Amino acid sequence: MGSTRAPARAEPRTLRDAQRTASERGFHSLALASAILVVAALAGIFALLLIGGLPALQRFGWRFLTATSWNPVTGVFGALPPIYGTLVTSAIAMLIGVPTAFSIAFFINELCPHRLRGPLTVGIELLAAVPSIIYGMWGLFILAPFLAAHVEPPLIDLLGPLPLVGALFRGAPFGIGMLTAGVILGIMILPYIAAVARQAIGDVPLLLREAAFAVGATRWEVFRHVLVPYASHGLLGGVMLGLGRALGETMAVTFVIGNAHQVARSLLAPGTTISATLANEFTEAVGDIYMSSLLALGLILFIITFVVLAAARLLLGRTSPDAAA
Amino acid sequence: MTADRPLLSRRRAADAVMTAVAWAATLATLAVLALVLFVVVRRGIGSLGLAIFTQTTPPPGGKGGLLNPILGSLAMTGTAVAAASPVGILAGTYLAEYGRHKRLAQVVRFLNDTLLSAPSIIIGLFVYGLAVRPAGHFSGWAGALALALIALPVVVRTTEDVLKMVPASLREAGIALGAPRWRMIVSIAWRAAAGGIATGLLLAVARISGETAPLLFTSLNNQFLTSGLDQPTASLPVAIFQFAMSPYPDWQALAWAGALLISAAVLLLNISARLIAGRAPM
Numbered sequence: 001m002g003s004t005r006a007p008a009r010a011e012p013r014t015l016r017d018a019q020r021t022a023s024e025r026g027f028h029s030l031a032l033a034s035a036i037l038v039v040a041a042l043a044g045i046f047a048l049l050l051i052g053g054l055p056a057l058q059r060f061g062w063r064f065l066t067a068t069s070w071n072p073v074t075g076v077f078g079a080l081p082p083i084y085g086t087l088v089t090s091a092i093a094m095l096i097g098v099p100t101a102f103s104i105a106f107f108i109n110e111l112c113p114h115r116l117r118g119p120l121t122v123g124i125e126l127l128a129a130v131p132s133i134i135y136g137m138w139g140l141f142i143l144a145p146f147l148a149a150h151v152e153p154p155l156i157d158l159l160g161p162l163p164l165v166g167a168l169f170r171g172a173p174f175g176i177g178m179l180t181a182g183v184i185l186g187i188m189i190l191p192y193i194a195a196v197a198r199q200a201i202g203d204v205p206l207l208l209r210e211a212a213f214a215v216g217a218t219r220w221e222v223f224r225h226v227l228v229p230y231a232s233h234g235l236l237g238g239v240m241l242g243l244g245r246a247l248g249e250t251m252a253v254t255f256v257i258g259n260a261h262q263v264a265r266s267l268l269a270p271g272t273t274i275s276a277t278l279a280n281e282f283t284e285a286v287g288d289i290y291m292s293s294l295l296a297l298g299l300i301l302f303i304i305t306f307v308v309l310a311a312a313r314l315l316l317g318r319t320s321p322d323a324a325a
Numbered sequence: 326m327t328a329d330r331p332l333l334s335r336r337r338a339a340d341a342v343m344t345a346v347a348w349a350a351t352l353a354t355l356a357v358l359a360l361v362l363f364v365v366v367r368r369g370i371g372s373l374g375l376a377i378f379t380q381t382t383p384p385p386g387g388k389g390g391l392l393n394p395i396l397g398s399l400a401m402t403g404t405a406v407a408a409a410s411p412v413g414i415l416a417g418t419y420l421a422e423y424g425r426h427k428r429l430a431q432v433v434r435f436l437n438d439t440l441l442s443a444p445s446i447i448i449g450l451f452v453y454g455l456a457v458r459p460a461g462h463f464s465g466w467a468g469a470l471a472l473a474l475i476a477l478p479v480v481v482r483t484t485e486d487v488l489k490m491v492p493a494s495l496r497e498a499g500i501a502l503g504a505p506r507w508r509m510i511v512s513i514a515w516r517a518a519a520g521g522i523a524t525g526l527l528l529a530v531a532r533i534s535g536e537t538a539p540l541l542f543t544s545l546n547n548q549f550l551t552s553g554l555d556q557p558t559a560s561l562p563v564a565i566f567q568f569a570m571s572p573y574p575d576w577q578a579l580a581w582a583g584a585l586l587i588s589a590a591v592l593l594l595n596i597s598a599r600l601i602a603g604r605a606p607m
Contacts, residue, residue, distance in 0.1 A: 020505050027507035031419035034412045035433045038481060041474055042436045045447060048454040103350035111347055120351075122599065127358050129595045131535020133562050134584055137569050138361045141577075187357055194354075218340035241442060248444025250538035251566065275446045275538070282450070282542050298450045302443075309439045 045302065053296030056289060064296060070261035072286070077293035079300060081261045085178060085271035086301070089253060090246040092182025092267070093189055097246075098239055100186075101193035102228075105235075109201045109227070110219050121198060128191035136255035139184040144256050147183070148175025152268055171266040174258070179267040181257040185246045193242040196316070200234025201227050237316030244309040248301060250275035274301040362588065369585025372578035377586075381550050382564060385573040391583055393550045394564035400554060401465055401544060402534050405472035410526055413477050414515075417484025417525075422510050434485070441478040448474050449539035457543055465554030468544025475536060476529035483525025487518040524602040531594035535587050537562035561587055 056077060057064060067078025108120055152173030159169040204227050212222040228235065258270025259280050272280075274297050285291045376390040383389025416433070424430030452471040457463055491514050499509035515522070545557040546567060561583050568580035 024505045024507050027510070028423060031415045031423060034415035035419040035424065035430070035481075037412055038416055038433055038437050038440065038477065041477070042440055042443075044455070045443075045451045048451055049447070052450075052454055100350045100354060103347045104354060106343070107347040107351040111344060112351075123355075126592060126595055129531060129591055130361070131537070131562065131587055131591060133535060133537045133565055134365060134588055135361065137565065137580065137584055138364055140569065142360075142364055187361075190354060191358075218336055220340040220343040221336065223343075244442050248446065250444065250446040251562075254566075255570070275444060278446050278450065279538060279541055282453070283545065295450065295454075298447055302447050305442075305444055305447075306439060309442050310435075312442075313435060313438050 046299075049295055049299040049302055053292055053299045056292035056296040059289060060293075064293075065300075068261070068263055072290050075287065075289050077289070079274075079293075079297055081263050082272050082274045082277045082297060083300065084263045085181075085257065086247055086273040086275070086304075088178050088267070088271070089182040089185055089257070089273055090243060092179065093185035093246040094239070094243060096183060096186030097190045097193055097242055101190050101197050101238070101242070102235070104190075104194040105197035105201045106220075106223050108198050110223055121195075124191045124194050124198070128195060131251075132188060132249055133251040135184055135188045136252040139180060139252060140255040143184060144175035144180050146175075147180055148173045152179070156268070167265045168267045171264075171268045173268060174270065176256055176258040176270055177266075177268050178257065178264075178271045181253045181271075181273070182267070184252045184256060185249055188249065188252050189242040189245045192245055193238045196238030196241060197231075197235050200231040200238065203234070204230045233315045233317075237312045237314075240308050240312035240315060244305050244312060247308065248275060248305045250279050254279045274298070365581070365584050365588050368578075368581035369583075369588075372582040373585060377579075377582050382548055382559065382579070383575070384548075385571070385576060387575075389579070391561065391564060391579060391586070393547060394559040394561045394583065395586070396550070397465065397544070397547070397558040398534065398561040401469040401472055401540075401558065401560060402530060404466075404469035404554065405476055405533055406526060406530055408469070409473040409476040409480055409529060413480025413525075413529075414484050414522060416477075417481045418488060418510060418515075420481070420485040421488035422506075422514065437478045437481050440474075441482060444538075445475055445536050446538035446541075449542045452539065453542040463543060463545035463557040465544050465551070465556070465558030468540045468558060468560065469554060471539035471543045472533040472536060475539060476533050479529040479532055480525050483528065484518075484522050487521025487525070488514055490521070491517045520601055524598045527594050527598035527601065531591050531598065534594070535562060535591050537566055541566075 060067065060077065064077070064079050065083070066080055067076075068080045069076050069078050070081060071077070104124070108117055112120060152175065155169045156171070156173060160166050201223075208226055208230060209222060212226040217225070253273050254276040257272055257276050259272050259276060260270040261272055261277075262269070264271060278294060278298060278301075282294050285294055374390075376388065377392075378390060378395065379392060380388070380390035381393045382391065416437075420430050420434055420437075424433070448471050452467050452474065456467040456470055460467070495513055495517060496509055499513040500506070504512070540560050540563050544560055544563070546563045547557045547559040551558055565580045565583040565587070568576040568583070571577065
């Protein structure tokens with residue numbers, strides 16, 4: 001290293017010093033510019049969606065959010081069906097994913113034989129890495145026919161006649177619809193939430209756990225009353241991370257949701273989500289207002305997921321293991 | 326004491342029930358996920374043959390393989406990682422070495438983490454507006470750019486994390502020898518963290534090699550083999566999407582073969598990333 005031979009005497013303006021300052025400055029600015037590029041990318045995404053979506057938002061105003069018509073022929077677009085579908089499928093996914101993921105965190109940390117803990121943890125993190133298109137295909141060819149044949153008919157028979165909730169389970173058992181999309185999403189986000197929840201629970205100080213056991217609490221009581229409250233930020237952060245994935249997930253949903261622009265009360269009915277609408281229609285959009293409406297949809301999705309993911313980050317701090325995901 | 330008996334048995338019953346629930350949930354999840362992989366392997370193996378790697382995608386009813394999507398995916402993924410790596414490593418270096426406590430670094434870190442989980446279809450929209458519309462046509466370059474934007478936050482995050490694990494004493498030793506800061510970073514910090522940085526790059530490749538949504542509006546698809554990335558380019562995920570949604574059984578069979586290839590590649594990349602990370606001195 002040539003620089004180690006630099007004289008110890010302070011000699012500020014030699015050529016060598018100037019070179020050193022210049023190279024140091026150059027490297028520093030290069031690193032800084034790269035870091036700023038990340039910010040620029042995110043700002044660019046927001047700006048482009050806003051500029052692109054503005055014509056539609058100006059033309060339709062707030063009604064864009066509440067109107068249900070989606071008519072490329074007359075050029076009238078309302079975003080309610082995709083927004084509704086996004087929220088409903090994500091809600092179903094959370095109902096399935098969150099309790100299951102927490103149960104898995106309970107299992108891995110408290111019940112599982114010690115030797116299985118490592119493989120199980122790695123296994124769950126690997127499953128979070130399986131691409132969503134694989135889940136989508138599986139949903140289309142395996143899950144949808146299965147639900148149509150074995151799950152949806154009994155749901156319609158048992159719950160359909162009930163007042164209030166019954167409306168959610170009426171109609172024909174197609175197998176293609178919001179319920180199937182929600183189930184696939186739930187299976188998909190489960191590993192994400194489970195990975196974060198396992199880590200959050202595992203990070204609780206051993207002392208707290210031992211103290212609780214020492215006063216005679218059962219394993220479930222320790223989990224429910226000591227570990228979960230202590231790790232609540234991490235757990236909630238994991239839930240928000242899963243929700244962010246569910247809201248924006250495209251391929252797993254596009255395969256099975258049926259792509260119908262309607263606000264159906266029944267969960268068994270086909271619907272659409274923001275991401276599925278974009279995936280299906282964006283390359284075929286003809287006309288400025290159609291394109292602009294799609295970009296406005298993208299803007300809505302971007303804002304919703306940004307808020308959810310930002311909340312997740314604030315709750316999680318910097319300890320989540322999801323860099324692998 | 327006697328009054329506590331029913332309470333105790335109720336608490337024990339609750340414990341037993343929740344234990345059973347946790348076992349059931351874990352086993353059910355593992356069963357479902359094993360089923361997903363099983364179906365992919367079984368249906369994929371059936372249609373996997375030499376033709377998959379040597380022939381281009383067929384018209385419906387014809388014979389063919391997945392040569393053009395495989396080559397397209399390799400080219401776009403390679404280009405994307407080649408573009409994202411230097412930028413991502415430098416940005417991660419800034420966060421870990423220069424900006425550790427600066428306000429700007431906090432903002433970058435926060436936005437990078439958000440970008441890490443942002444919906445990939447949004448990235449597709451962005452690159453469409455940035456590169457496809459101005460150019461007037463879909464291209465493999467646009468697809469590679471979209472993938473690079475998805476890989477970037479993964480590289481930034483892992484680079485920062487591993488650099489932070491390099492002991493401060495190593496840095497101080499370098500500085501004490503009279504090395505300028507950049508020299509210390511390049512020759513000491515990066516070298517010490519090389520295994521971890523490589524892990525990050527592998528994870529980035531794994532992450533983007535299965536991405537479909539950002540390619541739909543950027544590289545689109547192509548039935549034919551292309552010689553460069555300046556025209557619409559086929560990719561494995563988009564080909565799988567097109568073939569799986571089609572009503573033709575032979576296209577669906579090709580989709581399963583592609584699904585098997587992608588799943589195997591992604592899982593292998595993840596496992597090797599873990600092995601490298603495990604063997605690295607960190």
